[in-house]
Amino acid sequence: MTAQDLILQLQNDVQEIIETTEQEVLNLDSKIVQWKENADSWSVLECYEHLNIYHRFYNDQLEKALARSSSPQSFKSGWLGNYFTKLIAPSNEKPIKTMKHVDPKGSTLTFEVVQEFLGHQRKLLQLLNLAKNKNLNPRKIRVEFFRLLKIKIGDGFRFVVAHEQRHLQQILRTKERAT
Amino acid sequence: MIQTNQVEQYLYFIKAGTVGIFYPNEDQNQCVEFGYSPSVICSFPSFVKKLPSEYFIQTLSKTKVVGISQNDFYRHLENFPSLERLWRKMLKEALLGRIEREIDLLTIAPSTRIQRLLNRSPHIFQIVPLKYIASYLRMTPETLSRNMKNIKS
Numbered sequence: 001m002t003a004q005d006l007i008l009q010l011q012n013d014v015q016e017i018i019e020t021t022e023q024e025v026l027n028l029d030s031k032i033v034q035w036k037e038n039a040d041s042w043s044v045l046e047c048y049e050h051l052n053i054y055h056r057f058y059n060d061q062l063e064k065a066l067a068r069s070s071s072p073q074s075f076k077s078g079w080l081g082n083y084f085t086k087l088i089a090p091s092n093e094k095p096i097k098t099m100k101h102v103d104p105k106g107s108t109l110t111f112e113v114v115q116e117f118l119g120h121q122r123k124l125l126q127l128l129n130l131a132k133n134k135n136l137n138p139r140k141i142r143v144e145f146f147r148l149l150k151i152k153i154g155d156g157f158r159f160v161v162a163h164e165q166r167h168l169q170q171i172l173r174t175k176e177r178a179t
Numbered sequence: 180m181i182q183t184n185q186v187e188q189y190l191y192f193i194k195a196g197t198v199g200i201f202y203p204n205e206d207q208n209q210c211v212e213f214g215y216s217p218s219v220i221c222s223f224p225s226f227v228k229k230l231p232s233e234y235f236i237q238t239l240s241k242t243k244v245v246g247i248s249q250n251d252f253y254r255h256l257e258n259f260p261s262l263e264r265l266w267r268k269m270l271k272e273a274l275l276g277r278i279e280r281e282i283d284l285l286t287i288a289p290s291t292r293i294q295r296l297l298n299r300s301p302h303i304f305q306i307v308p309l310k311y312i313a314s315y316l317r318m319t320p321e322t323l324s325r326n327m328k329n330i331k332s
Contacts, residue, residue, distance in 0.1 A: 083297070083301075083330065146300075150302075150305070
């Protein structure tokens with residue numbers, strides 16, 4: 001896949017995430033989005049807040065890395081970036097344990113978190129647009145749960161989007177059970 | 180940085196780069212631990228017991244360290260409670276790390292040993308040459324690279 005194809009694919013994915021959120025979540029009753037199956041599972045809002053925590057970390061990094069990056073070149077995924085993207089993608093059905101500092105459980109949340117989330121998506125689209133004119137190969141993106149690990153900018157985007165897709169599925173499942 | 184039979188006088192803070200601790204084992208040097216920025220490293224048994232070190236420490240890339248002598252370190256440890264707390268936390272982490280490594284060594288399948296390291300410290304694969312990782316995991320470089328092919332695909 002070329003860098004341009006990758007960006008296009010990711011832009012489509014993000015667009016889909018935005019549309020699904022607008023169509024499936026924004027019109028829900030606040031009781032539904034706060035419902036949780038048991039004390040350990042997350043409500044719809046908690047899923048969004050969890051994603052927000054990651055966006056606050058990654059959007060900034062992606063932006064800074066792109067600002068320093070030079071003109072476009074063919075992109076090749078790094079094997080570690082690829083490994084972690086596959087691990088987090090919805091196709092891996094094994095549950096992944098959440099670390100405490102990114103666990104939104106117990107916070108009081110309103111629809112504001114969904115609005116914040118949509119803001120992060122618009123920012124992500126902007127960054128992807130910017131990425132079209134940049135080299136995505138520099139290994140500049142720190143991974144939140146392994147701060148010493150750095151992955152390529154292109155893999156950073158892939159990782160963020162795959163993570164969103166994973167939790168969007170969880171959101172739709174939770175909504176299904178709540179109604 | 181330190182040879183075998185030398186008594187470790189310093190505790191080093193790694194500012195940049197990567198080092199390895201090795202145990203000379205018959206015909207080859209067995210890698211037992213890696214150190215990288217930002218963390219501290221020393222030949223621990225020698226540092227604590229003031230006896231000649233059985234291990235040696237070698238840099239694996241261009242490395243910058245700052246050392247503090249044992250006397251100074253212990254003096255500061257008593258005067259600064261925050262340093263004491265930090266030291267205790269580091270000892271706890273180091274002990275947990277050693278226990279993980281013990282499980283590594285008890286794990287028979289090479290692929291499981293690699294997977295455990297990958298889940299624990301993926302950055303090692305970015306900063307340490309594979310031949311040292313193979314030694315650390317107690318397998319031949321060939322076994323490691325054969326298994327890495329499966330993981331990468």
